[in-house]
Amino acid sequence: MTMRNSATALLGLAVMATCGLAVAQAPVGPNLTSTADEQTIAIIGGKLLTVSHGTIENGTVILQYGKIAAVGTPATVKIPTGATIIDAKGKTVYPGLFDSESHLGLFEVGSDANARDLVETADEIEPQMHVYDAFHAETERIPVQRINGVTNALISPEPADSLPGQDSVIQLYGRDRDEMFISKDAALSMNFMGDVRRRGGPGGGGKFPGTRMGVASQLRQTFLDAQAYEASLKGDKKGPAPKRDLKLEALLPYLHGEKLVVLSCEEGYEVEVAMGIAKEFHLKVALNHLTHTQDVLDKIASYHVPVIVGPIYDAPMANERYDAVFSLPAELAKRGVTVAISTGGEGMADSRNLPYAAGYAVAYGLPYDEALKSITLTPATIFGLGDKLGSLDVGKTANVVIANGDPLDVRTNVEQVFIDGIAVPMVSRQTKLRDEYAPLVKGGMKQ
């Protein structure tokens, strides 16, 4: 351990002590080392929400070498000699949360254009854009989200183009971007939403495409061009290789159905048009952003594709009941659809509020277990990481959260987050400001 490490370890311990967690000596990593620690952590006595195999009261979880080494009860799990023991009696222990849509690392202060790398808007068709090329690992925004239990997120470009680029999945901890990306180009963003209706707004302002006909036609032509490009590569091999077309090349794995297309639509008729295009080109799809789709729920179920709902707080239209969107996850789940919930990455939708969106879905009819799954195992599975993330199971990445209550309840306080088996410092720019001014508060700040 370097001096830096031990200093942060001390800080981490102090923070954990104020949270009421009894910690002997946990490996605490700063942003400077996120590789799996040689130490072993045993979290004992907590209520385990495993997501994959129910709830275990008085459970034991062992974290070792960055992975979950054991999950069970005192009767079934032996605590390894020398393990750091964390008493989680009266606490809830659950897998780290996964936000299926965010723009973390692509902007800092919202209004600061210099720091904004959200989307290229010169063209509708930009599949050759990769969010990892812009990702700012040291953003102050990431610690703010992760100390509320969010350990993973899909980073996507803002949905301002039909094909704005490719998404990647991060861990919300690591010394640099290479340590944080766990799946680069995990999916292609594809948007067919009313507000992506064009350059210069409805009518186009003189620039194509100005209508949904234009958007649909342009998408079809693009996919046809990519297929033609691929065919040309297989042609005459004599002579110099043709120049690579990065734009069309980027689409090939998606046209082969090898990788996922996250297809965003808001209204029922948009879903039908966009799914028509997806079927035509045999795209492997997850639907996203569904909002005003009450009229096509059965049809959506018939597609047998996963659906990401987010934000659940999108406003119903003037002819819709107040809970039309709140009840969407429940209505989809009822029809057998696999549902993930995201914050939608828009406006004030910080990823830290992800559990409350899932809780809202519960209030409006989604079974609790489904809701917890919709922000853990389901998104992990949708993005091809179901064997690594999303549940308390042996062999999975040790992304684990300890909270003082129900993770989906706004009143609950997250007390410790582990990522890759490392006790993440429960510190953000915001906690530092809090602590700096806490002396003004009569009686001090408790949490």
Next chain:
Amino acid sequence: MGLLRSLTALACSGLAGGFSVMALSAQTATTPADLVLKNATVMTVTHGTLEHASVWVHNGKIAGVGTTVSAPAGAMVVDVTGKYVTPGIIDPHSHSALGNDVNEATSPVTPSMMMIDAFTNTDKALYQALAGGVTTELLLHGSANMIGGQAVVIKNKFGLDRDSMLFPNAPRSIKFASGENPKRVYGSRGIVPSTRMGNFEVMREAFEDAKHYMATWDAYNDKVAKGDKTAVAPKVDLKLEALADVLRGKIYVQIHCYRADEFLTEEALAKEYGYKIRAFHHALEMYKVGDKIAPTGTGIATFADWWGFKDEAWDAIPWNAVMSMREGVRVALKSDSNDYVRRLNQEAGKMVHYGGATEEEALRMITLNAAWIIGVDDKVGSIDVGKDGDLVIWNTDPLSTYARTEKVYIDGDLFFDSSIAGFGTPHFHGVMSDAGFSGADDEIGDGEGAR
């Protein structure tokens, strides 16, 4: 009326839940003379949370609350066993139902703008807020201008005509703003203000104009009082008249600002010109100077956890509300949003998480303290005898994520009932308008959503 009322009451008393009957009363839109919400967990805000308690509303006013309240003969009794009752939620900062007329951004000083003239009482945002338990809202001018327009206070009686939705005898409020928004709006046009220096210079000029105007009128009134028949009345200037009323203390001053230094500057300016500030809105850095603002008596209407959307919101922390409260400041939460207004109860719930507020303290931030900011805390904001019968029935603890609004009463009349098919609105059967404005304060057409 009388017959209908007794019919409903009769039918209701014969049913355990009375839901289908509530639907009937909904259709007839009849306000019962006596309404009793029976056997709930009642969160009074002022005197604790009462288990197995009832609330009696007589002729629209709360007439009794507690475990010993019994229903008078003929009362409509709603059995709310296992449910929660709170006062109606109050939003002290909204731009709903104003269409696209939030900012008269053609001059930095527009105090004669009356938001009532833009009030669109059929806006779907009001309905969606009602379904979130919101019964009173302060509809404010935006923050493009240093001195914006005068607010309108509404009771969310969605479905009634415009005038029936106005909060009777509510105090006047005016919107001021400083910081980035006026800087951006006017600076981009090459006129003052483009800096915070310009911000406050514009204010001083405006108040100097108002003082001069007042002096002119005082001189005239003096002459008239002395019997001078030749005295010529000065021109009535709506703009200066409004500012004069600010200086006369007749209008509550509601100021949009974010930074700690601005709170201090605004207080200094208020002292310089002799007016009082009712509340700072947004006030995301109040935790830094709460001890200095507390003695002035100025309250705040703040966000629960919004941050980072612009420079002046970069030091925002979700502990701001509770820290400021503990530093002695009167704190309310507000929406500034057609979205968040639907779930202010959850925003209050976050205060338990961020800083360990008690549930009563958290609830007070979206009821009584919000009412105080508007100046209607003598009429609404708590469940106390004599106050308006503005009540919300929740399926569970309103501060939990799982809370749903089941019924909303305003002045004892049912305005929302989730068990009614369709919109769940007993009084509304028409066509809603979609104002098309997201409801955020400062979206002055730039589409960036900067608040």
